[in-house]
Every structure is written in C-alpha cells, then in structure tokens.
Amino acid sequence: MKDRTLTRRIVADRIFQVVVVFLSFCSILPMFFILFFISKNGISSISWNFLTRLPAPVGETGGGIANAIVGSALLILLASVVAVPLGILTGIYLAEYRKDKFSYLSRLSVEILMGTPSIVIGIIAYVWVVKPIGSFSALSGGVALGIMMLPVIVMSTEETLKLMPDSLKEASLALGVSYPRTIMKVILPAGLSGIVTGMLLSVARIAGETAPLLFTAFGSPFMAANVFKPVSSLPLTVFNYATSPYPEWHALAWGASFVLLVFVLALNLIAKLGMRKWKVQF
Amino acid sequence: MLESAGQMIEPLERAQAESVHHRPGFTLSEGAFRKILYLAGISVLVLLIAIFFSLLLASMPSMKALGIRFLTGRTWDPVTSHFGALPFLVGTLVTSFLALCISILFSLPISIFLGYYHREGKASSFVKTVIELLAGVPSVIYGFWGLFFFIPIIRFVETELGVAPYGVGILASSLILAVMIIPYSASLGREVINLVPNDLKEAALSLGATRFEVIRKVILPYARSGIFAGILLSLGRALGETMAVTMLIGNSNFLPTSIFSPANTMASVIANEFTEATGAIYLSSLIQLALLLFVVTTVINIIGKIIISRTSVT
Numbered sequence: 395m396k397d398r399t400l401t402r403r404i405v406a407d408r409i410f411q412v413v414v415v416f417l418s419f420c421s422i423l424p425m426f427f428i429l430f431f432i433s434k435n436g437i438s439s440i441s442w443n444f445l446t447r448l449p450a451p452v453g454e455t456g457g458g459i460a461n462a463i464v465g466s467a468l469l470i471l472l473a474s475v476v477a478v479p480l481g482i483l484t485g486i487y488l489a490e491y492r493k494d495k496f497s498y499l500s501r502l503s504v505e506i507l508m509g510t511p512s513i514v515i516g517i518i519a520y521v522w523v524v525k526p527i528g529s530f531s532a533l534s535g536g537v538a539l540g541i542m543m544l545p546v547i548v549m550s551t552e553e554t555l556k557l558m559p560d561s562l563k564e565a566s567l568a569l570g571v572s573y574p575r576t577i578m579k580v581i582l583p584a585g586l587s588g589i590v591t592g593m594l595l596s597v598a599r600i601a602g603e604t605a606p607l608l609f610t611a612f613g614s615p616f617m618a619a620n621v622f623k624p625v626s627s628l629p630l631t632v633f634n635y636a637t638s639p640y641p642e643w644h645a646l647a648w649g650a651s652f653v654l655l656v657f658v659l660a661l662n663l664i665a666k667l668g669m670r671k672w673k674v675q676f
Numbered sequence: 677m678l679e680s681a682g683q684m685i686e687p688l689e690r691a692q693a694e695s696v697h698h699r700p701g702f703t704l705s706e707g708a709f710r711k712i713l714y715l716a717g718i719s720v721l722v723l724l725i726a727i728f729f730s731l732l733l734a735s736m737p738s739m740k741a742l743g744i745r746f747l748t749g750r751t752w753d754p755v756t757s758h759f760g761a762l763p764f765l766v767g768t769l770v771t772s773f774l775a776l777c778i779s780i781l782f783s784l785p786i787s788i789f790l791g792y793y794h795r796e797g798k799a800s801s802f803v804k805t806v807i808e809l810l811a812g813v814p815s816v817i818y819g820f821w822g823l824f825f826f827i828p829i830i831r832f833v834e835t836e837l838g839v840a841p842y843g844v845g846i847l848a849s850s851l852i853l854a855v856m857i858i859p860y861s862a863s864l865g866r867e868v869i870n871l872v873p874n875d876l877k878e879a880a881l882s883l884g885a886t887r888f889e890v891i892r893k894v895i896l897p898y899a900r901s902g903i904f905a906g907i908l909l910s911l912g913r914a915l916g917e918t919m920a921v922t923m924l925i926g927n928s929n930f931l932p933t934s935i936f937s938p939a940n941t942m943a944s945v946i947a948n949e950f951t952e953a954t955g956a957i958y959l960s961s962l963i964q965l966a967l968l969l970f971v972v973t974t975v976i977n978i979i980g981k982i983i984i985s986r987t988s989v990t
Contacts, residue, residue: 407886414793417785421862422806424855428813428821483716490713500717502981503724509909509977510970511916513943514731517950517966521730541723548720574709602814605918605943609950629816629919636820637923651817662812666805 428655436652439645445653449615449631452640459650465532465618465625466601469611472536472621473600474593477543481596482589484544485551486577492556501552508545515541516606524610532618532625535611539600546599550592554585591668598661602654604629628654727970735964737956746961752929752945754953759961763931767939770932771846771921772914775853780907783858787865787903788891795870804866811859819923822852826924834936844926845938852920857910864909868902868987869895905983912976916969918943942969 443458450457484500491497519538524530558581566576582589604627607613611625613634618625628650635647738746742759749760786807794800827843830851834841872895880890896903926938927948940948942965953959 403886403889407888410888410891411793414785414788417782418789418803421782421786421858422803422810425806425810425813427825428817431821431824432817480716480719483713484720487713487717491717496714497717500720502978503721505981506724506974506977507720509912509973510727511918511943511973513916513918513946514727514966514970514973517734517946517963518727518730520950521734521963544720544723573706574704577709598812602812602816604814604816605947608947612951629814632816632820633919633923636816636823647820651820654814655817658812658814659809662809663805666808 432648432651432655435645435648436650436655439649440652444649448617449646450642452642455642457646459628459631459646459653461615461617462626462628462631462650463653465611465614465630466627468532468618468621468625469535469539469607469627470597470601472532473539473543474597476537476540477547477596478593481544481547482551482582484548485589486555486582488548488552489555490577504545504548507541508549511605512542512603513605513608516609519606519610527622529622530610530612530624532611532621532623535607535625535627536621538606538610539603542603542606543596543600546596547589547592550595551585551589554588554592555581557588558585587668587672591665591672594661594665594668598658598665601661602629602658604633628657728967731963731967731970735960735967738961738964741957742961746964750931754949754955754958757955757957759957761942761961761965763929764940764942764945764965767846767925767932768915768941768943770935771850771853771925771939771941772911774846774850774935775857775914776907776911778850778854779858779861779910782854783861783865783906783910784903786858786862787869787906788895790862790866791869791872792887792891792895807859807862810855811863815856815917815919816923818852818856819920822848822920822924826851830936839934839936842926842936842938844924845936846925846932847935848924848926849921849941850935852924853914853917856917856920857913860910860913861903861906864906864984865899865903868899868906871902871987872898901983902987905980905987908976908980908983912973912980915976916943916973918947922947942966 443456445458445463446460447456447458448461449459484504488497488501488504515538518541519534523534523537527534562584563576563581566580567573571580607627607630611627611630613626613630614624615626631650632647632654635643635650638644638647738759742749746759746761747765748762749758750762751758751760752763786803790800790804794803826848830845830848831841831843834843876894876898877890880894881887885893921941922944925940925944927940927944928938929940929945932939946962946965950959950962953962
C-alpha cells in the first residue's frame, strides 16, 4: 500500500517536470517561427535597390523603403532629443533622493507611463502637437515616441546610478568638489555604460512602435525633408503594405519586416550583452 | 531641459580649464542644481497629470452629448451619429481575458522552469534570452506573422466546425495577444519564484516531499501574490495592445456573438477610425475611449505595483 502511494507520488513528480519542460519549450517556439517566416519571405526582397529606392506605385515591381528607413532614423533622433536629457536628469533625481517623499510619486509616475498603451500616447501627441500645428508631422511623431522612450531611460539611469558605490561620491565630495560637479563629472561618467545600454533598449522599444505614429507621423511615400511634414517609418510601412491587397506590396512588407526585426533584435541583444558585461540589471 | 543640461556642462568645463584659479562662481550652484533635479522629477508627474486632463478635456464634447449611453449603447454608426462603445468594451474584455487564460498555461511553466528546475546554466540562459527577445519583437510584426500563421489554421478549424470561415476574429487576436504577453508575466513569475527562501524548499525536501510537492505546497503559495501581480501587469499590456489586434480582429463594430466572430477592441477602433473621424463628437468619442483605456491601465498598474512592493520584489 505504502509503496503504491510512493510510486504514485514519484510518477506525478516526473510527469509534472516533463509537462513544465514541454510547455516552456512550446512558448519559445513562436520566436523561431517568427524568425523563420520573416527571413524566408523577407530575405529575397533585400537588395541595394530595396534599401535605397523610394516605393514604386501599385502595379510596378521593384521600389524600396528608403523613405521609411530615413523616416525612422529622423523619428528616433527627434524622440531622443525630447527624452534623453529629461530622462537622465529624472533618473539622477530618483537615484539621489531615494527616501524623498515626493520621489515615490515620481517613480510611480514613471512606472505608470511605462504601462500606458502606446495608442493613448499617440492620441496625446495628436492633441498636443498635430492639432495646434494643423497637420500631421514628423515632430509630433517624435514627441509621441519621446514620451514612450522617457520611462525606459529614467529607469535605466536610476538603476545604474544606484549601483555606484557611495564611496565614489564621498571621495569626490571630500576632495572639495562641489555637488553638481561630483554628479556630472564623477558619477555620470562612471555610470555611462549603463546609461548607454538603457538608451539602446529605449531605442529598441520605440523603433518598432506603430500605434503612436498612425495619427502623428502618418506616413508618406516621399523622402523625409521637413519635421513639420508627415514622414514614413519602418513599422508604418509594414502595417500599410501588409494590410494592402496587392502581392507586390506584401513583398515590400516582408522585406521591411525583415529589416525592422533584425534591427530591433540586434539592439536588444547588444543591450543584453552590455547589461551582462557591466552587471547592471533593469 | 536640454538647454539647462548644456548650460550646466559648459561652465564646468571652463572651470576645469581654470582649475588653478578655481572660482566657484563659474560652476552651477548646488541649490540651482538641486532645483533642476527636482524639476525633472516633478516633470514626469506633471506629464502624467497633463495627459489625463488633456484626454478629459478633449472627450468632454462626447461626454456631454452622450453621457452614459456611450458605455451602454450597442450601435456604433458614425454615419447616423450613434456612438455606443459597448461592442468595443466587450471585445476588449473578451480578447484580453482569453489571452490571459492561454498565456498563464505557458508563463507559469516558464516561471517554474527558470525559477526552480533550471535556475542557472546554459538551458536557462538560452530560454531566458529567447523570452526577452520575444518581448522586444514589434507588435506590427506579430500581427503580420499572425496573418500568415494563425489565420489559415483558424480558417481550417472553422471550416471543420461549420462556422463562417473568416479566419480573423476574437480567437486570432487572443492567440497573438497570449504570445505577446507571455514574456511579461513569465519574467515577474521567475523573479518571485527565485525569491522563495532555500530553507523552506530544503525543509520540505528533507521531510521527503517530491519536487512537484515542493512546487505545489511551498513555492506556489509563497509566490502567489507576486505571480498574480505579474498576470495583472500582463493584463494591462493586453488591454492596450493595438497593432497586432487591429490586424487580426476583423474590425467589425457589432457585438461579438462567439469567439470566432470578428470584433473590435477599444484600441483597434481608435487605430482604425481616428484619422477618418469627421465631426467633433466622433473624434471626441474616440478620445473618450483612449481616456477609458488610460484610466483602466493606470489603475491596473498601480494595483500591480502595490502588490509587488508588498512582496518586496524589485
């Protein structure tokens, strides 16, 4: 009798472990499916022309995604101008005033901002920038992406600076260096690698965002030249072409997906390697 | 803010060059520097409050015109100026909860796999990296992949079952949402399971418990609230997810009748109709949907954070 219960318990233990391993294995499969699908269909579209030409009209084969690549770069640049300085300063604040009553609220706001749906950010950029200017523009897209980028930069800066040993700051202060100088010239440079890693992660986050751009940057088949005019971006191109009924455009969408996926995953991997090397965790 | 950062660094460099005759007047005073930091800290809170009030202000016209009918109305027809958002509320709730149920089936095993069976080693770091990369895949790529992967499968199932083979619909978007939110609940689950004290596990093992029993009777009860918080945070993601859902849900403005029927979520209807919205009420009712989405996700996030801070997971 006793042997039977023991056997049953051991069998249950084995079965459970097999189920856990099997389900874990199943949940990493989508990554490989996605990589396989996108590479299989996308890699054939990639060519020099694809990367350097503007899109062709319906019915014509060929054409490229140069406008989307330049547009994405412009949007990321604009977003960084909005988010990086403010994000780093906020991160310093949160790391320096850890026990401050107000810093709790500030940190909570950052976390809420992190969880705010991207479509809501898009609407906000529409209300704040598109409506007053009167047209869709790269600028409004940059603002939307900047708001999305901000919490990532704040959090990574804070976590990096928290890891700095107190002795570093104390040594600098004891030598008579003023507090602002200690932060800007000693603490920040020491944490630079972590902050840069956070910036990479934040760029990876916004590079694939489509929803906040639908009614801000809007998309355009022309080369981006003016921040007050609509621009295209890689994810917008994927969305517009993937949902179109034309097979030629599907091919463009696969190619653009491939470029986007490689870019985003590479940024993520580099950031992860950086985090491992510099032993920062966010 | 950019300017102030620039102003800060420049005088510092000049001061460094003249360090022999170091004059404190060149550097930013400590008080001013602290004020800048405070301002930066406040700015995020101000940003959040400004988002809330801007959305509130912009959705006023529809609130005044529609009142509670906005939430209870079943017809959404811009042509006849009927704006009842009930189909979208139902669509959002059904897809999110279905996605949540599917994702728990996978995220919990991963948490146990990474937090207990394989805490270190090559297998663990491989699985962890892949899961983290899944979190980084852009939503629009999930949608594109879903169109070519899930839709044919679902269409096949629908033909077998004898329902109208749309392919797109609630089931398709729930499946893609489930894949997308697995990383979020899995990573928090792994952390809390990792935090279960070794003493407890070893005590149970030394009393003769099998590993399954340790997981069921020690680890899961101990880590319960943290796992719940992870699920809650992934719910917040699912509610607001836009692009993949927009591409897979079929965009129908009627109340869904089964899990195969096409529908719309709050986020997908905004994405679909916002640029075409003509008329103040139409635009403002879409913004009201965004306000609702913002408030709901904020509340969910705050509850999640409170649970996490209680279980002292960083």
